Amino acid sequence: MIEANIIVIALISIALLMSIFRFIFAEEIYTKILATNLIGTKIVLLILLSGTLSVEKDFTDIALVYALINFISTIVILKYYEDREKHQ
Numbered sequence: 001m002i003e004a005n006i007i008v009i010a011l012i013s014i015a016l017l018m019s020i021f022r023f024i025f026a027e028e029i030y031t032k033i034l035a036t037n038l039i040g041t042k043i044v045l046l047i048l049l050s051g052t053l054s055v056e057k058d059f060t061d062i063a064l065v066y067a068l069i070n071f072i073s074t075i076v077i078l079k080y081y082e083d084r085e086k087h088q
Contacts, residue, residue, distance in 0.1 A: 002053065009049050016042045033077055040070035 019042060023035035044067045051059025 005049055005052055009046060012042055012045050012049070016046070029081060030078075033074065033081070037070065037074045040066070040074075044070065 016039060019035055019038045023032055023039065026032045026035060044063045047059055047063040047066065051057070051063070
């Protein structure tokens with residue numbers, strides 16, 4: 001079971017690197033915001049998977065708080081750019 005978790009962590013890490021490259025090479029602001037949200041979601045998954053390998057059980061709480069911050073910040077940034085486009 002531990003080997004399966006390590007393989008999944010490696011695959012999510014590769015997907016995280018692909019999302020970072022997508023963020024770097026994206027031209028539109030909304031694509032960058034979406035890539036940032038995707039990076040945050042993958043980090044939450046990595047936190048949860050690393051928590052399964054550890055004895056500590058606090059990883060679930062940390063991942064939940066990080067996911068909420070990621071969601072709220074994405075909504076705020078999208079609202080900011082939406083209002084900014086309306087005023088231009």
